[in-house]
Amino acid sequence: MNDRMDRRWKRFLGVPRSALGSLVILFIALAAVFLLSFLLSKTPARTLRYFFIGPLQNTYYLGNMLNTSIPLIFGALGVSLAMRAGSFNLGGEGQLYGGAFIATVSAVAMAGWGIAGVICAIVLGAVTGGVMAAFSGYLRMKWQTNELITTFLLSNAVSLVVGYLIAGPFMDPTTNLIATRKIPESFRFSRILEPSNLSSALVMALVMTVVVHLYLYRTKSGYELRMYGLNPRFARYGGINSGSYLVLPMFLSGALYGLGGAMAIFGTYYACMKDFSVGMGWNALAVALIARFRPVAIIPAALFFAYIESGARNAMLHSDVTFEIASIVQSVVFFLVTSSVLQRIGTKRGRG
Amino acid sequence: MNALLHSAVAIMTPLLLAAMGGLFTELSGMLNIALEGLMLMGAFSSIVFTYLSGSMIWGVLLGIVATMLLATLLAVVTLNLKSNVFITGLATNLLASGLTIVLSFRLFGNKGVVVFDRIGSLPRWDIPLVSDIPVLGAMISGHSPFVYLSWVLLALSSWVLYKTPFGLRLRAAGLHEKTLVSLGLSPSAYRFIAFLVSAFACAIAGAVLTLNLGAFVPNITSGKGWIALVVIFLGQKKPLGLLGASLVFGFADAFSNYAQGAWNVPADFILAIPYLFTLLAMVIVSIHADWKERIKR
Numbered sequence: 241m242n243d244r245m246d247r248r249w250k251r252f253l254g255v256p257r258s259a260l261g262s263l264v265i266l267f268i269a270l271a272a273v274f275l276l277s278f279l280l281s282k283t284p285a286r287t288l289r290y291f292f293i294g295p296l297q298n299t300y301y302l303g304n305m306l307n308t309s310i311p312l313i314f315g316a317l318g319v320s321l322a323m324r325a326g327s328f329n330l331g332g333e334g335q336l337y338g339g340a341f342i343a344t345v346s347a348v349a350m351a352g353w354g355i356a357g358v359i360c361a362i363v364l365g366a367v368t369g370g371v372m373a374a375f376s377g378y379l380r381m382k383w384q385t386n387e388l389i390t391t392f393l394l395s396n397a398v399s400l401v402v403g404y405l406i407a408g409p410f411m412d413p414t415t416n417l418i419a420t421r422k423i424p425e426s427f428r429f430s431r432i433l434e435p436s437n438l439s440s441a442l443v444m445a446l447v448m449t450v451v452v453h454l455y456l457y458r459t460k461s462g463y464e465l466r467m468y469g470l471n472p473r474f475a476r477y478g479g480i481n482s483g484s485y486l487v488l489p490m491f492l493s494g495a496l497y498g499l500g501g502a503m504a505i506f507g508t509y510y511a512c513m514k515d516f517s518v519g520m521g522w523n524a525l526a527v528a529l530i531a532r533f534r535p536v537a538i539i540p541a542a543l544f545f546a547y548i549e550s551g552a553r554n555a556m557l558h559s560d561v562t563f564e565i566a567s568i569v570q571s572v573v574f575f576l577v578t579s580s581v582l583q584r585i586g587t588k589r590g591r592g
Numbered sequence: 593m594n595a596l597l598h599s600a601v602a603i604m605t606p607l608l609l610a611a612m613g614g615l616f617t618e619l620s621g622m623l624n625i626a627l628e629g630l631m632l633m634g635a636f637s638s639i640v641f642t643y644l645s646g647s648m649i650w651g652v653l654l655g656i657v658a659t660m661l662l663a664t665l666l667a668v669v670t671l672n673l674k675s676n677v678f679i680t681g682l683a684t685n686l687l688a689s690g691l692t693i694v695l696s697f698r699l700f701g702n703k704g705v706v707v708f709d710r711i712g713s714l715p716r717w718d719i720p721l722v723s724d725i726p727v728l729g730a731m732i733s734g735h736s737p738f739v740y741l742s743w744v745l746l747a748l749s750s751w752v753l754y755k756t757p758f759g760l761r762l763r764a765a766g767l768h769e770k771t772l773v774s775l776g777l778s779p780s781a782y783r784f785i786a787f788l789v790s791a792f793a794c795a796i797a798g799a800v801l802t803l804n805l806g807a808f809v810p811n812i813t814s815g816k817g818w819i820a821l822v823v824i825f826l827g828q829k830k831p832l833g834l835l836g837a838s839l840v841f842g843f844a845d846a847f848s849n850y851a852q853g854a855w856n857v858p859a860d861f862i863l864a865i866p867y868l869f870t871l872l873a874m875v876i877v878s879i880h881a882d883w884k885e886r887i888k889r
Contacts, residue, residue, distance in 0.1 A: 382882075390875075567687070578680070
């Protein structure tokens with residue numbers, strides 16, 4: 241099955257990009273927002289105003305929107321690394337949640353360690369996500385077990401176990417929330433746009449994007465990874481150790497998800513609440529798809545997704561629609577984003 | 593033990609139905625991860641239509657129509673607009689999840705659990721003679737009509753897939769699409785039908801969930817569509833294999849429910865067992881396949 245799917249993905253990556261095609265998709269998505277507002281809201285004009293202008297109206301909403309994009313950027317970088325090597329990582333939800341949980345409890349345990357504690361906790365969170373994904377990569381290397389399904393299954397199981405740990409042994413007895421204890425104040429990232437939640441984790445997201453870009457396009461290992469993803473057999477004839485490119489990209493992919501989870505804790509939430517990250521992993525996958533697994537394109541794609549989500553949240557707060565209209569708009573984007581017919585609009589005919 | 597086997601059969605029914613639908617798309621050469629979303633759409637629409645029409649039969653039929661409409665969208669975007677089936681499948685799941693909640697809020701002013709009092713419970717059918725057999729009787733008798741319907745449909749789909757020209761061509765679309773093209777047939781047409789068949793089966797699978805409960809719970813399918821996909825792989829893409837795999841799964845689920853009551857295991861652990869169990873089964877199947885491959889060489 242992997243062979244068959246790989247061909248499809250290559251067709252997707254190989255389709256010529258056209259700005260016009262992307263604009264058509266964007267236009268249809270925005271038309272969906274209008275349609276939904278008129279169908280579902282008694283005050284469509286008010287809904288639309290808060291949906292489109294809301295996220296940008298002041299520094300508070302703008303900062304929160306930027307903040308929403310941070311875990312999406314990390315996760316999307318993770319998806320892209322695995323996908324570029326020809327592997328699928330569908331376990332982002334659990335890797336992000338598990339990474340966030342381990343980072344939080346280790347930060348609480350290492351409260352007296354100062355800066356070393358911060359680094360240790362974040363690294364442990366990343367390793368947690370990485371090991372989860374690498375396990376599926378190992379299974380594929382060893383017995384050709386389909387990693388698309390194993391990552392998903394493992395992630396679901398881990399999410400449930402983490403949920404149990406948060407509500408059980410690691411629950412903070414002093415609050416009414418189902419959450420772990422808060423990380424020490426000295427560990428928290430600084431806020432960079434008061435009064436919003438935006439933290440300095442944004443800088444790290446940008447730095448990480450550059451790092452992943454340089455790794456993929458400027459290092460030998462990154463070149464081999466991409467070559468393996470495009471044609472495993474050719475890469476093997478070229479003398480590349482093919483087994484390692486089933487495990488290493490998966491480890492890095494999971495680690496980036498775990499890192500995204502840790503960043504959300506250290507920058508925004510400070511304690512690991514039960515189910516705080518639901519949906520982040522899938523949204524990161526969507527962002528990676530819109531960006532077609534290119535690191536630099538991930539930033540605008542993540543901002544677009546964060547904008548839709550903040551818009552829906554704003555419309556929910558100030559008007560009469562529910563937040564779930566965001567997932568309908570996102571699904572419209574999902575439906576159309578890989579369409580090679582739409583992508584070819586405006587390009588020369590006869591290609592592909 | 594008898595109760596355990598009985599509930600294993602009840603639990604396996606939605607899985608079997610969804611996997612059966614997924615088998616058509618899988619054999620036609622499409623990885624259909626939208627089973628989850630189609631099932632959710634079926635679950636929501638069939639109970640809402642049952643509530644509105646006052647009849648379970650009309651409710652399920654209209655639920656099937658609504659789910660097939662969603663599948664038509666999926667098929668048009670995937671086949672006619674030539675999109676990646678994996679992503680359009682994710683989109684279907686996302687759309688079903690959002691749409692059911694938005695509609696439930698719009699219709700009932702409630703984003704949480706919606707209980708439908710007016711709907712009676714499903715009838716239970718006792719099978720004469722069979723119910724007197726010791727273990728087997730307790731296992732397969734006294735279920736809702738859906739359980740028996742699923743077995744009839746399994747036999748029917750097995751016949752369609754393996755004994756009719758249509759089934760042969762559908763499988764050819766998955767095995768070697770050029771064969772179909774050279775016969776002047778369109779693989780896309782067979783895949784389109786396969787999507788509709790999967791929507792039909794998933795709609796019934798979803799209806800089992802909500803009509804059994806008499807209520808709609810947001811995201812009531814909770815991963816069952818994914819598990820159905822795993823059932824297809826575990827069952828080696830054969831109708832009888834599906835029956836065995838979904839029974840194993842139903843048993844694991846029934847057992848974890850039992851364990852929760854008997855040994856006071858935390859609920860989240862219990863919910864994790866089916867996923868871990870499937871993961872283990874996947875690994876064992878792939879080790880076995882790998883081993884067979886090596887012996888051949």
